[in-house]
Amino acid sequence: MARDYMTRFHAADGTVRAFAVSSRECVEAAREAHDTYPVITALLGRTLSAAALMGWMMKDPCDLLTVQLQGDGPAKGVTVTADSHGHVKGFARVSDVELPPKENGHLDVGGAIGRGTLTVTKDLGLKMPYSGTVPLVSGEVAEDLTYYFAASEQTPSSVALGVLVDTDFSVKCAGGFIIQLMPGTAEKTIDVIEKNLKTLPSITQMLSSGMYPEDMIERALSSLSPVEEERHSVSFSCDCSRQRVLDTILTLPKKDIYEMISEKKPVEVKCSFCGTDYIFETDELLTEIKK
Ligand SMILES: [Zn+2]
Incomplete structure (x- = not known):
């Protein structure tokens, strides 16, 4: 399996931008650090994967991003911070949560966090920190971030995240993507993306079938001439001493x-x-x- 990394694309003459990440090792490191149970590994892993991409979106090297979910579920909350260089760290308030799987067999991430809020804070060096809070839509993280981008940053986005936990509790694969529409995106471009996303397999299906971050974006933005701009490493690392x-x-x-x-x-x-x-x-x- 390839080492963790992120990739950044633009498409449709720059009116669409997209970021994707493969973060298995990073999420596995978080699991080992906190001894998380599968549903928490998924909750924390999805949040870490998204935060890595959102941190990379920030321009200044000193910028620091924090994503926090707080809820009335047994996990109580998760806090993740990321810088703009692919360094992420985070924890859930409660690591040993056990919940029955959902009807479709998936880990009940939304049930673990419950009803509550999502807050994104950007510490922009010397400037005033920016902070936006929205109510949780489902607690499944991707939907909540999609709503956050629309409501708080006025940027229509499609966020997909996935963590597959193995039977021995280790992380089999993890990652996700964020696709964003810039002002002036043509109607027909939006139609193409919507059509592509409808037939797109889940993140864990794509990653476990051997697809890389760039493959996921090329598929999601197919027929919109996606252009890869840059790649960057991602790691779970803490600056405590x-x-x-x-x-x-x-x-x-x-x-x-x-x-x-x-x-x-x-x-x-x-x-x-x-x-x-x-x-x-x-x-x-x-x-x-x-x-
Ligand atoms: Zn530390």
Whole structure:
């Protein structure tokens, strides 16, 4: 299986743009980091795949994107952040959710998240962060993002995402695409895309049959002269470090830190994004706080 990567296309004289990703290793790394059950692997994996593409859409290298789903289902919520270089990280509030499959045999991702909201935040360097929130349509992630793009960014889009979990819980394949209509897209172009998408197999069917991200886009935009512009790697990676975690502890009120120290037990902090455990001995905290 090819390593994870994204691809970017334009078509129909630049009135259509499209992004696709294959993200198996990235989603598998997330599963291992958080020990997620299949329905959460799918929920988190779909969100990671979409966020990687949305992060890549941002122009400035310092831009940071966060996608958050919050709901009243057993998963409670999922948070994913992506930069514009294909680095994504994320977690679900609850990792060990078990739900019966849906009638069609698929994992019940919508049931795991329940009713709630989707929020996209773009931290654009020095400028004010942009944030948009929409109600969840189905909680299946792709439909929710399609609605978000229409309602919040006024960009008609087609989002498709898929994660196939194997019987041993590992990730068999994962990925997706985002196709967007730019202002001035001709009616007949829209008709062609709609017709193409109607006969398009699901993301997991396409990926498990050996198709690559560019094959999915070429099929979705067939007869619209799709042109591939660029490819980029994607990985699950976290920028946390022992020092950064320590700095965060030291921002707490001093009396709280002294309280931790008085318990005479090492202080354990787990990075919620990648699951790494950081342990600080009380002596170290005492030395740091006196600095
Ligand atoms: Zn981390």
